[in-house]
Amino acid sequence: MSQGCISSDGKLSERALELIRLFLEKDKLTDLEISQKLKRPLFQVRSSLRELCLAGILEKVEEFYRITEKGKSYL
Amino acid sequence: MRIGDQAPAFEALTTMGPISFPEDFKGQWVIFFSHPADFTPVCSTEFLSFAQMKEEFDKRNAQLIGLSIDSNFSHIAWIMNLKEKTGIEIPFPIIADVDGKVAQLYGMLHPGESSTATVRAVFIIDPNSKIRAIIYYPLSCGRNIREILRLIDALQTADKYGVATPANWVPVPQTWEFTEENTKVIVPPPLTYEDAVKRKEQGYECIDWYFCKKSLK
Numbered sequence: 001m002s003q004g005c006i007s008s009d010g011k012l013s014e015r016a017l018e019l020i021r022l023f024l025e026k027d028k029l030t031d032l033e034i035s036q037k038l039k040r041p042l043f044q045v046r047s048s049l050r051e052l053c054l055a056g057i058l059e060k061v062e063e064f065y066r067i068t069e070k071g072k073s074y075l
Numbered sequence: 076m077r078i079g080d081q082a083p084a085f086e087a088l089t090t091m092g093p094i095s096f097p098e099d100f101k102g103q104w105v106i107f108f109s110h111p112a113d114f115t116p117v118c119s120t121e122f123l124s125f126a127q128m129k130e131e132f133d134k135r136n137a138q139l140i141g142l143s144i145d146s147n148f149s150h151i152a153w154i155m156n157l158k159e160k161t162g163i164e165i166p167f168p169i170i171a172d173v174d175g176k177v178a179q180l181y182g183m184l185h186p187g188e189s190s191t192a193t194v195r196a197v198f199i200i201d202p203n204s205k206i207r208a209i210i211y212y213p214l215s216c217g218r219n220i221r222e223i224l225r226l227i228d229a230l231q232t233a234d235k236y237g238v239a240t241p242a243n244w245v246p247v248p249q250t251w252e253f254t255e256e257n258t259k260v261i262v263p264p265p266l267t268y269e270d271a272v273k274r275k276e277q278g279y280e281c282i283d284w285y286f287c288k289k290s291l292k
Contacts, residue, residue: 004092041091041138042102043103043168046095046099048092
């Protein structure tokens with residue numbers, strides 16, 4: 001099920017863009033850091049992260065998330 | 076489903092987007108509760124009470140999740156109605172369990188009470204996704220939200236200090252504030268359009284056509 005981060009034509013929602021813009025400030029972030037920065041519930045952030053990772057926009061390395069080259073193309 | 080079991084996993088659509096349970100909630104306490112139906116008065120009082128006490132749940136690192144066998148559109152319409160009529164926003168997700176699969180998985184349907192509506196079940200699930208407490212209330216009786224908070228306090232205290240808590244235990248001395256408002260009862264909602272139209276003229280205290288209270292005095 002989609003969190004609504006990515007539309008059927010491949011565009012990112014404002015919510016998804018807000019999330020990936022965080023990686024302009026810091027290379028890697030945990031889900032908890034993202035939740036705190038965006039002031040969004042942790043479960044909702046985790047759901048968005050899952051969708052963005054599946055789309056190849058973010059990648060998870062251990063407990064951290066990083067933006068991919070594909071992800072950078074959206075910024 | 077029993078105390079001590081791992082919470083069964085499922086994926087669901089909620090009013091705050093899709094969730095993967097319990098994966099998305101690891102590291103938090105979860106109060107996973109069912110209600111019989113949207114746009115019903117007792118459930119409305121419970122949701123408003125949960126919403127008003129959200130900060131207390133936050134302080135305990137506890138996330139609320141509601142569920143009923145209603146669609147997401149119904150949930151959204153209901154919580155928008157509550158916001159419009161009371162000014163109170165429902166700040167937690169409500170699962171749209173249209174096919175009743177999650178309700179079946181968690182034993183929230185009790186055919187002796189209702190074959191189509193979930194009872195008022197509460198599952199308290201710890202940060203390791205283990206079920207730590209289960210409460211069931213019938214359709215006719217709204218839950219005491221302070222008791223749910225007290226139960227979380229008791230579980231967290233037991234875990235932290237390796238103790239057990241006695242009857243009527245509370246973490247700090249307190250007087251629960253019950254007012255005249257708490258003595259009022261719900262008027263069963265109208266079952267026809269005609270009755271719904273007339274409801275507001277019948278002298279009850281109504282928030283909306285389906286949500287009226289009266290005093291028994």
